[in-house]
Amino acid sequence: MPEGATPKVMAVVRKELIQLTRDPRSLVMIALIPLVVMLLFGIGYGGSTGKVGIVIVDMDGGQMGTALVSAISETPTVSVKANAHSIEEARTMVSKGVAPAALIIPEGFTSSLLSGSPVRVLVIIDESSPTLASTVKDSMLAVTYNFQQEFARQVHGPSVELIYNSVYGPTVTNLEAFTPFVIALVLQLVPTTLISIAICREKEKGTFEQLIMSPVGRLDIIFGKLAAYFIATIADMLITLFVAINVFGVVIRGSIFDLLLISTVYLLGSLGLGMLISVLSRNQLQANQAAIFIFIPFLLFCGGLAPVELLSPQAAAIANVNPMYHFIMAFRSIMIKGYGIPQLLQPVAALLVYMGAMMSIAPAILKLRVE
Amino acid sequence: MEFGERKNAVFLLLLLIATAGCCQGGTQVLAAAHDFAIKDVYWATPSFPENRTLVVVLSYCGSSTAASLNASLDVSQISADAQTQAVESSYNGTLASGDTVYLEFGFNVSSSAVAGSYLLPLRVEYLVGNTTSSFESSVRADLRGSPDIAVEPLGTTLVKGGVNAIQILVENKGDGLARNVKVAVQSQDIYLTLIGSNRFDLGALQPGASGLVTLALFAENSIGDGSAFSVTVTYDGEDGTPYTRSISVGVKAESPEEPRLAASAGTTELIAGAVNNVTLLISNNGGSAATDITVKVTPVSDRLTLIGANSFHLGDLAPGQSTGIPIQLYLDKQVYGSLRLSVSLGCSDWRNATYADTVSIGFISADPPAPLLEVSANSSSLSPNSVNHVTFIVRNIGTDSAQNVTVSLFSQSPQVAVVVGPGTSSAWEIPANGSLKAERGIFVQPGVFGAVPVYVQVQYRDRLGNYYSYTSAYGFSVAAEPEVVVSTVSTIPSPAFPGDKVVRVVCLIVNSGNYTAENVRIRMGGIPGVVEPSYAGTDRFTIPYLQVGSSVQIQFLVDIAGSAAPGYYEIPITIETASGNSTTSIPLTVREKAPVSVERIYFDREVTPGARNVKVFVQLSNNGSQTAEQLRLSLVSGYITGSTSTLVGSLPGNSSKIVMMEVDVDQKVAPGSLGVDVELSWVQDGRQLSDASYRDLPIAPTPGISPLWYAAVVVLAAILAIVFRKRLSAMVRRQ
Structure with a gap:
């Protein structure tokens, strides 16, 4: 370092810190980001974990079947969510997403075990979520292992074989499982950041006032900006999807139109959110920090990093008000399960609410500011 | 001069x-x-x-x-x-x-x-x-010559304890006259004494002349085996020259022959309870005559008594001579084992030396003549569940008559056999080589076989009043007839279905007769079109030994024809024993097997190599009347993965089901048809049944590059051209 450099650097540091303290909003966000992130992470991932509820079909009704159901209930990761009466009913429930898996205890389960004959237990698994499917498989293996250990004292060499039947499978690659999450990131982070920073930049440069003074209506300005960034972001989403399908072999079972539809809804909501951030931010830095600040809870409770079923109840409750979670659910159901919009009323409704709220609040506030 | x-x-x-x-x-x-x-x-x-x-x-x-x-x-x-x-x-x-x-x-x-x-x-x-x-x-x-006197003993052996004459030859072997020849003898052993004068004067000896000197030497008994004495000869030559010649004569001292008396007896056995005449034989085995012989006989045991004098004087016995002494010995009754007689012998020899020796003569006691009764029967076999008349013969094979004879027959196991009537017979006397016959009835209980012992107790006395009693078992063989039957029958697996292979028909074979069955051969006959042996040798058995009341388990291996109609069958069984052949049958029930089959199998769409998430639909049907429970369907192929096995549940008779399975098709599968083994297993009447069939699924060829790729490339190029249009135009203008 050349002589006299230290005082100069220190002068720059001093200047930047002073400038940072003169922007209380940025200062608050800098201080709050780590606190909020750690708090949210602790709520979602640090507490008690949730159990995966499965469907039970006990066609045996005997002592051993009941014991196996009890053993399932005692595991820390799986619980009995519902009972069915036939294999077809259980398969339907899994297909409809009532539960990610179903366990079918066949007729003669007890008598076969007591006579020393091997028995086979059918497990129907929803493979659309590989993490959940893997969790269920591991749990079933543990349950049957403990069950055989427990009853080895009563029955000589009980042999319980698990037969897995898939729904929406038989295999879903990790890339397929993460594609909805990647699309959600694109549709959330990109538009929010772009539009908020763009508006704040114009506000900082004063070009926004010039635009207002031009013979363009306020709504024209607002919706023009929205349309521009909508086109850019939806193009990003389509490129991403195109590469996933044609380069990595991702299988799309549902309708592309449905995917575009829910993506449009979610994208509009994200643009509205970005517009709202720009209204509340005085400069680009604040807009950027706010976008990141808001993105973090969206990310943690969207079910992309870990299935919401495996998180704590509090995290599940937060996820239910997280539009990103509903978007991923809907996108995954269309893409992997082949669902249509009619089968996704709940997440689509949640997305519409989100979009409606953002698109009504943000332009309104922005219009007031402009006026 | x-x-x-x-x-x-x-x-x-x-x-x-x-x-x-x-x-x-x-x-x-x-x-x-x-x-x-x-x-x-x-x-x-x-x-x-x-x-x-x-x-x-x-x-x-x-x-x-x-x-x-x-x-x-x-x-x-x-x-x-x-x-x-x-x-x-x-x-x-x-x-x-x-x-x-x-x-x-x-x-x-x-x-x-x-x-x-x-x-x-x-x-x-x-x-x-x-x-x-x-x-x-x-x-x-x-x-002129000189004399030379030589001395030579003519004997070199002495007898100990006596006077021995030894001659000394003195000879002039020189060529001159020996004058005044004098011989002096001197003993060199204190146990050798020269009796008489030890000096002898032989006078003159001409050359070649000789003289004899006789010595009387007494050798004491204690002399050694070798001894010596010296001989000194002095003489003068013709010219008066004196000469002296001394020699030492060694002699061998030998012991004299001695008498050696020996005693023996004419017999080695003494009969207990009787006077035994025994001759003692006294012999002189030595080399010298024994004189003044005395013999004293003393029994060592107090159970042995010498009757009469025990001391005898026999006079002289020359070497090799012998003489006998008759004595009488009495041995007490019931004395067994060995006995000894001590014989003391004394004598003198020609030197009046006395000799004494004691000889022990051993005897073995012998039994006196006694009776010995032997029991035999005229038959060795009995029949069960009947009275068998058997004649017992009591024969005296001893050397004396048996007196007060009592013969008792009895059985120690009444549940096996019983002696009917009085079991005792008596006789006052049975002479030697005589016999007694007694006929008795023996009843053998039903179900008894093998060997049955009947005990015979014999009691009698001999002339001396000795009492004898012994009990022996007399064995009889009991012969009966075996009866081999089939007790129970079961099949493994059970129940049996048409098409079952290697079905084990387990039979429990029991001998319900009265006698052991040997070499039992059991052969199963098949039912043409229904039941056949699985392979050679599985339809016959040989049981080498089967006791009464015991059982043995055998199993036949049979195949049930797939076309066998359900129903009840009786399989004929032939049992061959040594007593004859018999025929029976064993039951076999064949149940109806649920005819579960695959009606149709197909993909949900056109499938190409590497297709994923393919649904396979399998239509199953049961055209029979029986329900297939716990039906399981498996698709086996090396080219499909995923849900290749599923539980279908129950498939009742006259019903069908469509099963859907999700699979991925391997990239390497060849277009055309994909062979799949369709395996079905189900439970029926508690048995695990299975069936398999082979089906083909169509595989379409892999399509080429999608047109979307070309469209995407065109769109991307257009976008880039629009974006960089002005910049490219500016670059062109600058150039």
């Missing part, structure tokens, strides 16, 4: 006279001349040393005077020097008739020259006038 010399001179003189006579007769002087006569010849030195001088005295009897005498004497016979053949002597004077001249010849006499007379040629030359004359003759020179 000493006495000896004079004696010699006299001897020579006499010899000269004889020579003169001979000279006249021409016998002694070989070349007598008229002029000289040998008057005397003598040794001037009569004894040694060897250098001696012989003097020849000549008398001149010639008529003329002789002078210059030169004499030569040939001494080669006795000269010590081999080169000295003759010695010379001379006389230079004159001799007149009647004169005597002494001629001395000196020379060394050989030490090896033996005694005797030697004629030495003599030649004398002399002058008579001027004429040389000679005179030749022989002179006799005598050489």
Whole structure:
């Protein structure tokens, strides 16, 4: 370092810190980001974990079947969510997403075990979520292992074989499982950041006032900006999807139109959110920090990093008000399960609410500011 | 001149006279001349040393005077020097008739020259006038010898304890006279004594003569096996020279032959309870006569008694002789084992030495004649569930009669056999080789087989009042008939279905007869079209041994034809035993098998290699009346993965189901058809049944590059051209 450099650097540091303290909003966000992130992470991932509820079909009704159901209930990761009466009913429930898996205890389960004959237990698994499917498989293996250990004292060499039947499978690659999450990131982070920073930049440069003074209506300005960034972001989403399908072999079972539809809804909501951030931010830095600040809870409770079923109840409750979670659910159901919009009323409704709220609040506030 | 010399001179003189006579007769002087006569010849030195001088005295009897005498004497016979053949002597004077001249010849006499007379040629030359004359003759020179006494014992063996005569031979082996020969004997052993004088005078012994000296030597008993005494002989030579010769004579001392008495008995067995006459045999096995023999007999055991005197005097026994002594011995009753008789023997020998010895004679006690009863029966087999009449024969095979005989028959196991009626028979006496017959009835209980013992107790006495009793088992074989039947039948697996292979038909075979069944051969007959043996040998069994009431499990392996109609069947069974053949049957129920089949299998869409998330639909049907429970469907192929196995549940009769399974198709599968093994397994009547079939699924060829790719490339190029349109135009203008 050349002589006299230290005082100069220190002068720059001093200047930047002073400038940072003169922007209380940025200062608050800098201080709050780590606190909020750690708090949210602790709520979602640090507490008690949730159990995966499965469907039970006990066609045996005997002592051993009941014991196996009890053993399932005692595991820390799986619980009995519902009972069915036939294999077809259980398969339907899994297909409809009532539960990610179903366990079918066949007729003669007890008598076969007591006579020393091997028995086979059918497990129907929803493979659309590989993490959940893997969790269920591991749990079933543990349950049957403990069950055989427990009853080895009563029955000589009980042999319980698990037969897995898939729904929406038989295999879903990790890339397929993460594609909805990647699309959600694109549709959330990109538009929010772009539009908020763009508006704040114009506000900082004063070009926004010039635009207002031009013979363009306020709504024209607002919706023009929205349309521009909508086109850019939806193009990003389509490129991403195109590469996933044609380069990595991702299988799309549902309708592309449905995917575009829910993506449009979610994208509009994200643009509205970005517009709202720009209204509340005085400069680009604040807009950027706010976008990141808001993105973090969206990310943690969207079910992309870990299935919401495996998180704590509090995290599940937060996820239910997280539009990103509903978007991923809907996108995954269309893409992997082949669902249509009619089968996704709940997440689509949640997305519409989100979009409606953002698109009504943000332009309104922005219009007031402009006026 | 000493006495000896004079004696010699006299001897020579006499010899000269004889020579003169001979000279006249021409016998002694070989070349007598008229002029000289040998008057005397003598040794001037009569004894040694060897250098001696012989003097020849000549008398001149010639008529003329002789002078210059030169004499030569040939001494080669006795000269010590081999080169000295003759010695010379001379006389230079004159001799007149009647004169005597002494001629001395000196020379060394050989030490090896033996005694005797030697004629030495003599030649004398002399002058008579001027004429040389000679005179030749022989002179006799005598050489005297020396005596040599040899001593030789004529015996070298002595007998201990007695006087022994030993002769000593004394012989003069020299060439001179031995005079005053005296022999002195001296013992060199304190146990060897010379009886009488130890000196003997033998007088003179001419050369070659000998004399005997007889010695009386007493050798004591304690003398060693070898001893010696010395013999000293002193004598004088003819010339009075004294000689002494001493020798030591070694002798061998031998013990004298002794008498050796031995005693033995004429028998080795003594009968208990009786007087036994025994002859004691006394023999002299020694080399000397035994005299004054005494014998004393003493029984060692107090159960053995000698009847009569126990001391005997037998006189003398020469070597090798023997004599017998009759004695009587009584052995108490019921004495068993060995007994000894002590015999003390005493005698003397010819030396009056006494000898004593004690001999022990052993005996073995022997039983007296006794009865011995043996029991036999006229039959060895019985029949169960009936009274068998058996005759028992009690035979006396002993050497004496049996008295007060009682024979009892009984059975110790009434549940097996019972002796019917009184079981005891008696007889006052059964003589030796006699017998007693008793007929009894024996009832054998039903179901008994094998061998049954009946016990026989025999009691009797002998003449001496001894009591005998023994019990023995008499075994009978019990023969019966076996009866082999099939007790229970079961099949594994159960129930049986058409098409089952290697079904085990397990039968429990029981012998319900009264006797062991041996070599039982069981053969199962098949039912054509329904039941056949699985493979050769699975339809027959041989049971080598099957006891009464016991069972054995056998199993046949059969195949049930797939076309067999459900129903009840009876499989014929043939049982062959030694007593005959029998035929029975075993039941077999064949149930109806649910005919579960795959009606149709298809994909939900056109499938290409590498297709994922493909749904396979399988339509199953059950056209029978039975329900297939726990139906399981599996698709087996190396080219499909995913849900290839599923539980279908129950499939009732006359129903069908469509099962959907999700699979991925491998990228490497060849377009065309994909072969899939469809396996079905289900439970029916508790049995696990299965079926399999092979189906083909269509695989379409892989399509080419999607048109979307081309469209995407065109769109991307268009977008880039629009975006960079102005910049590209500016670059073109600058250029």
